[in-house]
Amino acid sequence: MKSLLLSRFLLLLPWGLIVLLLLDTDSSRAPLAPPARPPRPTAPRQPALPPIYAITPTYSRPVQKAELTRLANTFRQVARLHWVLVEDAARRSELVSRFVSRAGLPCTHLHVPTPRRYKRPGLPRATEQRNAGLAWLRQRHQHLPPPQPGVLFFADDDNTYSLELFEEMRTTRKVSVWPVGLVGGRRYERPVVENGKVVGWYTGWRADRPFAIDMAGFAVSLQVILSNPKAVFKRRGSQPGMQESDFLKQITTVEELEPKANNCTKVLVWHTRTEKGGMSEDVELSIKVNQKSVKRY
Amino acid sequence: MVRRRNLLTTLLIVLPWALLLTLWHQYPATRYLILLRKETEENATAKARFNGTSLLREEGLPSCSWQQASGVAPKVIQNYVYSRPPPWSDTLPTIFVITPTYTRAVQKAELTRLANTFLHVQNLHWLVVEDSPRRTNLVSNLLEKAGLNFTHLNVESPQSLKMSGPSIPSHKPRGTLQRNLGLHWLRDSFNNTQPPEGVVYFADDDNTYSLELFEEMRYTRRVSVWPVAFAGGLRYESPIVSPAGKVVGWKVVFDRNRPFAIDMAGFAVSVRLILERPQATFKLEGVKAGYQESSLLKDLVTMDGLEPKAANCTKVLVWHTRTERPMLGNEGKHGFSDLRMEV
Secondary structure, three states: OHHHHHHHHHHHHHHHHHHHHHHHHHHHHOOOOOOOOOOOOOOOOOOOOOOEEEEEEEOOOOOHHHHHHHHHHHHOOOOOEEEEEEEOOOOOOHHHHHHHHOOOOOEEEEEOOOOHHHOOOOOOOOHHHHHHHHHHHHHHOOOOOOOOOOEEEEOOOOOEEOHHHHHHHOOOOOEEEOOEEOOOOOOEEEEEEEOOEEEEEEOOOOOOOOOOOOHHHEEEEHHHHHHOOOOOOOOOOOOOOOHHHHHHOOOOOHHHOEEOHHHHOOOOEEOOOEOOOOOOHHHHHHHHHHHHHHHHO | OHHHHHHHHHHHHHHHHHHHHHHHHHOOOHHHHHHHHHHHHHHHHHHHHHHHOOOOOOOOOOOOHHHHHHOOOOOOOOOOOOOOOOOOOOOOOEEEEEEEEOOOOOHHHHHHHHHHHHOOOOOEEEEEEEOOOOOOHHHHHHHHHHOOEEEEEEOOOOHHHOOOOOOOOOOOOOOHHHHHHHHHHHHHHOOOOOOOOEEEEEOOOOOEEOHHHHHHHOOOOOEEEOOEEOOOOOOEEEEEEOOOOOEEEEEOOOOOOOOOOOOHHHEEEEHHHHHHOOOOOOOOOOOOOOOHHHHHHOOOOOHHHEEEOHHHHOOOOEEOOOEOOOOOHHHOOOOOOOOOOOO
16 A cells, blocks of 8 residues: 555655656746846846947047947846947957957947048048948848837947946937037037927038037937948048938938937037046156156257 | 567666666756855845945944944935945945045046946945045035945145146145045044054046956955056056065155155055054155155155055056046136036
């Protein structure tokens, strides 16, 4: 009798465990993301957020690692941000490769060198790199059915971005715009908005441009990029300062623009630029004074 | 007949175990998922408590988690906070970051990206000291929106010392009064007999800090040091560390005679040491360029008492970056853009 019960129990035990395990997995899996994803800093209980793709052209110079570091520190605070880093280089550099492997956020590392003839001052910069970013996005989504959720924007590696900006751009339906601080020779540049529509441009530089806006002042929904496969940044016939205009007029019109940042009255991104050297002013001046006194002899 | 039956029974016995093994193998994280869920719930409550106590604006009052223990009811926060730092831990030493700042066009940008970095660091208390006659709305609002643990102070430098003015070689160093006020606040807020576990770091608002740096400095016993990029006209300045792990010199070019040839961003001092030596402050008078750091450190420690960090000072974890002054020529003499828009 006993042995029969025991054998029956042992027979049923594994089935019972299986049932428990399946129930457990079902209930614990539902509210959380699959364990393979990197942990997100913001609250997990949200409907799937549209991803933000940040296309950052970068090039080698002393402050490169510092710029990428503080950019990464900002981007890591943003949920579902995918960083597309495009080096202006013939091959992936060790510095950026090492950096990307420890960046702490989803990152795609591309590279494309700028032809030497385009490296003169006065010519538009980072054109090839931004186009490489666009090409990667198009290729990645080519077989996926529309509409694809997501927003992309061009994040230069020396600008400063507030966290609020990303939440503003996430709701972009086609192309959204907002003010940019410290650009165009003024404290800020911004679209002029009336009744929720963009009607003009408030800028200190060439306000006659069709889209008088800085690279940091707009975001495009992924679907618009996918629906306009020929829209790229152009070199031929493009003057500096016209890059944004020439690009945007291929994909949208001024009437369709969506103003963000409280009808373009808040500055959420700044066109900061970093000095090449970096030593403190007093030390620098002291060195200069010493050099001057040496020259007298 | 019997054989087939035996086979059947063995199969029936083995089958469920095999199934069990495959399922267990497929979902090994089941246990961990349960633990994670519990953790996030705990985090949510910790964050709620933590927010409510970080908004005191009075000067000189400790404005962070030391009030948590007494169970103060959390205040209602009106501004939407876009991100929060990791929850405060009672066991981790606190990093007090003293940042002098002054009004100029890039100030908000600098403080924003600094806040974005600090939001990653656990147990960080940000002491922002403005060079101004009173605390500005720009900085107050930024600090409240950031979600960090902070204290907002201000002290105006006399005209000759002003940070925004042009600098002259035989000069007075900048940010001195502000850093000293930060030290003064620490000495006022904490008892020497029961110093909190922690470290003080002077973080200028235009430098760049990696997250690794903060973990290196957190367990400083007295004074710890590490290399700084772009300081002293070099790619980096660094302490020279002997094989025994002691600082024996300075790998610098600019003024090797400095007792501590190190940049402001290259060292951190334990809170206990700050409280033990109340007379140690940054000197205002008679300080040559590059000697400000020495004016404080000589009252705190000797060279052999320094603790080298960053893998015996072989890694660069902080960069002395400087931001270009933006060209605002189109503002004209009387200003053009709307001043109501905060930049």
